[in-house]
Amino acid sequence: KAGVTQTPRYLIKTRGQQVTLSCSPISGHRSVSWYQQTPGQGLQFLFEYFSETQRNKGNFPGRFSGRQFSNSRSEMNVSTLELGDSALYLCASSLAPTYGGGRDFGAGTRLSVL
Amino acid sequence: AQTVTQSQPEMSVQEAETVTLSCTYDTSENNYYLFWYKQPPSRQMILVIRQEAYKQQNATENRFSVNFQKAAKSFSLKISDSQLGDTAMYFCAFMKHGTGGGADGLTFGKGTHLIIQP
Secondary structure, three states, X not given: OOOOXXXXXXXXEOOOOOEEEEEEOOOOXXXXXXXXXXXXXXXXXXXEEEOOEEEEEXXXXXXXXXXEOOOOXXXXXXXXXXXXXXXXXXXXXXXXXXXXXXXXXXXXXXXXXX | OOEEEOOOOEEXXXXXXXXXXXXXXXXXXXXXXXXXXXXXXXXXXXXXXXXXXXXXXXXXXOOEEEEEEOOXXXXXXXXOOOOHHHOEEEXXXXXEOOOOOHHHOOEEXXXXXXXXXX
16 A cells, blocks of 8 residues: 655755645545654654544644645645754654554655755 | 653664663553654654553564553563664654544654664
């Protein structure tokens, strides 16, 4: 089966710009969650979407937003980029938010903010 | 909120040896899931093994097994007959049962960098 696909793999932006990251889940998976990975803070949960609705949200400012489409694909948007937003952004999919079998992760999008 | 602690930032062992990675967690929840994920240099996180807190039997997947001590809130990963391909970052993760993790999602430890030497 095809895995979780994230595009683009790399992005370079400047402070103040906005960026949109895309995630296509595994076929049949309806839950998509996003994580930020940095050397200092490690892996932190951003939010989770299921059936086009945000079900859970981590402790990130409102500049970080997302959405999910009817085909379960998800996008994450970061507005007014700051240097500290430089990170690896990982998308994960699962059958449902409550599924305890683990999440399947994509390879990530590396965002660099200059 | 939950916390997950991995006290070994880096470990190095010889190929074919057995290695144990430590993980402790803190939670007031009674039902939850625990996971070990592997992140090789390619960056793709791969699920290695999972454990349901209400199951007393330790999970096993081929060369990978866990020692789950619920009362001690400990969840260590043992890798037997280690191989060069096991070289990666290993993350311990926690998820509350029934809510998809709620506002915490998956809570990860800081990771252990495991190096398998030839």
